[in-house]
Amino acid sequence: MSDRTPDERERVRRAITINRSPEDVAAFWRRHAQDAPGDDALVRFIPAPGGRGTEVHLERSYTRPGRIAAVIAAFRHELPDQKLFDELFAFKQILETGDIVLSDAWVNGSSSRHPAQPDAQASQAATAQSRTNTSEIGGSAA
Amino acid sequence: MKANCWMGKKHVEVVDVPEPRILNKRDAILRVTSTAICGSDLHLYNGFMPTMEKGDVLGHEFMGEVMEVGPDVKNLKVGDRVVVPFTIACGNCAPCQAGMTSLCENSNPNAWMAEKMLGHSASGAFGYSHLTGGFAGGQAELVRVPFADVGAFKVPNDLSDEQVLFLSDIFPTGYMGAEMCDIKPGDVIAVWGAGPVGLFAAASAFLLGAERVIVIDRLPYRLEMARKNVGAETINYEEADVHETLMEMTGGRGPDSAIDAVGMEAHSANHLLYAMDRAKQAIRMESDRPLALREAILACKNGGTVSVIGVYGGLIDAFPMGALMNRSLRIMTGQCHVHRYMQPLLEHIMAGRIDPTFVITHRLPLADAAKGYDMFLNKRDNCEKVVLKAS
Numbered sequence: 001m002s003d004r005t006p007d008e009r010e011r012v013r014r015a016i017t018i019n020r021s022p023e024d025v026a027a028f029w030r031r032h033a034q035d036a037p038g039d040d041a042l043v044r045f046i047p048a049p050g051g052r053g054t055e056v057h058l059e060r061s062y063t064r065p066g067r068i069a070a071v072i073a074a075f076r077h078e079l080p081d082q083k084l085f086d087e088l089f090a091f092k093q094i095l096e097t098g099d100i101v102l103s104d105a106w107v108n109g110s111s112s113r114h115p116a117q118p119d120a121q122a123s124q125a126a127t128a129q130s131r132t133n134t135s136e137i138g139g140s141a142a
Numbered sequence: 143m144k145a146n147c148w149m150g151k152k153h154v155e156v157v158d159v160p161e162p163r164i165l166n167k168r169d170a171i172l173r174v175t176s177t178a179i180c181g182s183d184l185h186l187y188n189g190f191m192p193t194m195e196k197g198d199v200l201g202h203e204f205m206g207e208v209m210e211v212g213p214d215v216k217n218l219k220v221g222d223r224v225v226v227p228f229t230i231a232c233g234n235c236a237p238c239q240a241g242m243t244s245l246c247e248n249s250n251p252n253a254w255m256a257e258k259m260l261g262h263s264a265s266g267a268f269g270y271s272h273l274t275g276g277f278a279g280g281q282a283e284l285v286r287v288p289f290a291d292v293g294a295f296k297v298p299n300d301l302s303d304e305q306v307l308f309l310s311d312i313f314p315t316g317y318m319g320a321e322m323c324d325i326k327p328g329d330v331i332a333v334w335g336a337g338p339v340g341l342f343a344a345a346s347a348f349l350l351g352a353e354r355v356i357v358i359d360r361l362p363y364r365l366e367m368a369r370k371n372v373g374a375e376t377i378n379y380e381e382a383d384v385h386e387t388l389m390e391m392t393g394g395r396g397p398d399s400a401i402d403a404v405g406m407e408a409h410s411a412n413h414l415l416y417a418m419d420r421a422k423q424a425i426r427m428e429s430d431r432p433l434a435l436r437e438a439i440l441a442c443k444n445g446g447t448v449s450v451i452g453v454y455g456g457l458i459d460a461f462p463m464g465a466l467m468n469r470s471l472r473i474m475t476g477q478c479h480v481h482r483y484m485q486p487l488l489e490h491i492m493a494g495r496i497d498p499t500f501v502i503t504h505r506l507p508l509a510d511a512a513k514g515y516d517m518f519l520n521k522r523d524n525c526e527k528v529v530l531k532a533s
Contacts, residue, residue, distance in 0.1 A: 019236045052236055077254070085254050093248045096234040098214065101288055102165045103251045103266065105195070105276025115197030116269070116276040117145065118286065120160035 002081055010064040012081045016088040019053040020095050022046075028095055029056070058088055145199045145282035146511040146530075151189035152519075154512050159199060162278065162286035167214040170290030172206035172224065174532040176303040177280045179203075179514050180228075180311060181337045182405075182453045186271065187515050190406060190429070191455055193255065193272040202228035202268040203310040204280025205303060206532070208294070215291045224294040226287055227480035228311040230266040230277065233292035244477035249289060250275045259456065264477060281511055283532055295484045298492070304529060305491055308342070308498045312527075314483035316342025316403070317349075319451035322474035323399035325350045332356045332388060332397035332441065333374070334434040336364035338501040338527045339451060340403035344372045345496055347401075356391060358384055358434075360409065363524040371500040379411045388441045398446050400438035405452025406430035410437075422459050429456030439465050450475035501527040508532045 002012040018025050022045045029043060042059040062080040065073055073079045077086075093100050105116040145159045162171055180203050185191050205225040211218050218224070230250075231243035238246050246265035250256060253263035256273050266288070269279015278285065287294055297306045316339050323331060331347040333340050336359035344355045357368035358377045365376040377387050388397060410416040410433040419431040435450065439462050442448050448471055466473065490496050503526040506514050514528040 017236070019234065019239070082254060089253060092235075097168070097232045097248050097289075099166050099168065101230075101232070101249055101251060101266070103276040103288075104162070104199075104278040104286070105272055106251045107165060115147070115195045115199075116272065117147065117159040117197055117199045117278050118162040120163070 004064075005061050008064070009061045010080060011059060011061045012084050013057065013059045014081065014084045014088055015055055015057045016092050017048050017053055017055050018092050018095050022054045025054040025056060025095060029091070032091065056088060056091070058084060060084060143283040144508060145278070146201060146508065147196075148186060148194055148198045148200055149196050152187060154187065154200060154515050156509050156511050159197075159278075159282070161284055164210060164212045165286065166288055167212040168289050168291050169212040170208055170215055170218055170287045170294055171210040172204075172226070172280075172285050172287055172294070173209050174204050174206040174280050174282060174285055175223075176206075176307050177201050177204035177282075177508070177530045177532055178307060178310075178312075179281075179511070179518050179528045179530065181339060181518075182270070183515070184519055185406060185453060185455065187519060188407065191271045191273070192259075193252075195272065198269070198271070198276075199278035199282055200269045201279030201281030201285075202270055203307065203312065204268075204285060204532075205297070205307050205310065206280075206285070208290075209284070211290065217291055218294055218296070222294075222296050223299060224296055225306050225309045225484070226268070226280065226285075226290075226295070227293050227314075227484065228267055228270070229264075229477060229480055230268065230275070230288050231292055231481055232289050238292070241479055241482045242476075243292075243479045243481040245479075252276060267477075281508065281530060281532070283508070293481065295481075295488075297488065301491065302499075304499045304502060305497065306488065307529065308338075308501070309480075309484050309487055309491075311478065311480065312338045312501070313342050313346075313487055313496075313498050314480045315339050315451050315478040316344075317346040317483055317487060318476070318478045319343040319401045319403060319449045320346035320350050320352075322449040322451075322476075323347070323350075323401065323447050325352050325399070327351055328353050329398040330354045330356065330392055331399050331401065332358065332438070333401045333403055334358050334408075334438055335403035335405075335452060336361070336368045336376070337403065340401075341368060341372055341501055341526075342498070343401050343403050343451065344368060344374045348373065349490065349495065356388065356397065360411070361521060364526060367500070367526060384411075384437055385441050392443070396441050396443035396446065398443055399449060400442040400446065401449045402435045402438045402452045404434035406432075406454050408433035408435070408452075419459075428459040430454045430458050432458040432461065436460070436462055439471060442469075442471055445470045445472075447472045447474055449473075451478070502529055504528045506530055 266275030
């Protein structure tokens with residue numbers, strides 16, 4: 001979801017539910033957010049109804065790309081709302097599973113997608129990344 | 143290593159690809175011993191599923207021996223013999239903890255892509271397009287299994303590969319199709335499709351207490367399998383009107399539940415209807431041909447259940463919503479939550495209540511995968527199920 005701020009920036013909003021307590025989610029967010037770009041992030045943690053964990057509502061503002069740049073960014077999965085989804089999805093994955101799951105095709109991220117077959121070159125870098133993800137939250141999963 | 147790759151419409155090829163390695167800490171690497179070609183692989187083969195890429199390793203029904211485990215996999219060791227569910231599940235998210243593992247919220251790295259097409263993403267899956275994550279499949283000598291601590295299911299050594307291989311998909315899928323019918327004593331269940339999933343749905347309906355099961359197909363050898371191996375009654379829709387025959391067989395009530403085990407590439411004896419759906423598919427007015435589904439809805443008794451386990455990928459046209467609403471029908475559907483069925487179905491196999499090998503008609507080496515796909519698609523040599531021996 002998106003709209004415009006008074007200074008003509010694009011404001012995008014997205015929410016995700018994480019199967020962890022609001023305290024766990026907020027504590028991890030505070031630690032994680034220290035490294036995150038974009039000081040204008042607005043985040044809220046709301047207990048999900050029925051004891052279903054925590055709703056994370058995230059809002060960020062961006063300078064709107066031009067039309068052509070937006071088309072290219074959409075094709076490369078780099079529009080602000082797409083990035084926001086990726087950010088929340090990674091956050092959920094790390095908190096719930098301890099890692100960001102890598103598929104064979106997307107092991108190097110969306111910019112270097114290839115067929116769904118193993119990638120010998122990418123494996124070691126990916127393993128190192130996996131180690132970092134897990135250690136960041138102390139290896140604990142939901 | 144050798145792997146069977148999708149190279150384009152109706153073109154698969156066994157080629158050399160890099161060997162998989164551990165990428166996440168909950169991964170395992172398997173040496174695949176047996177793998178199978180699924181009816182839903184034919185949707186990829188026929189080019190009906192979007193987001194396939196040349197070189198994608200196919201295969202979501204496989205089993206093998208554990209060669210390596212990631213540091214967070216504590217319940218498996220090298221040498222364990224395991225069957226792997228076709229869906230990938232983390233075990234931590236809310237759907238996984240509710241037993242709905244095909245709705246895992248963490249296992250599809252391309253969830254954003256699936257959201258655009260489906261509204262929400264379902265779980266990741268092996269060898270089944272980039273929409274389900276872009277995971278390499280198991281029609282290969284080796285395969286990487288993400289979340290192996292949750293998915294890889296150890297099987298006893300005294301059971302053969304062929305006895306347990308189908309725990310990966312088609313037996314649980316058929317079973318879930320029957321379970322969704324909420325079968326009660328005396329129930330009559332109709333199953334559209336006598337492919338392997340349809341036969342397992344029919345057999346499972348009996349396991350769950352159905353009094354009669356009626357299987358509908360057009361291929362005599364498949365209907366013969368349904369009668370001989372499952373004990374079902376059959377209707378050949380090219381020889382008899384399905385609706386009228388079902389009404390006659392059920393005293394005008396219709397079957398208590400109707401299972402669609404056909405999905406998006408249905409055929410029909412009504413050539414006009416079939417041609418219309420083919421034309422709509424060709425001009426992208428619909429992505430799937432719901433001929434069996436329409437028939438199942440119209441035939442099911444008032445207040446009955448229509449259980450959909452045949453695969454649909456996108457949009458269908460001329461859906462009989464009026465029949466569904468006015469006749470208080472209930473639709474149950476879903477990709478199978480395989481993880482929750484593996485142990486109970488293994489117990490059925492070990493107790494001798496079912497021998498899943500009855501569906502196998504062909505055994506080929508992995509190198510002959512292309513021949514297997516062609517044979518299965520064209521129903522040559524009475525082909526029902528092809529098992530590929532990978533090592």
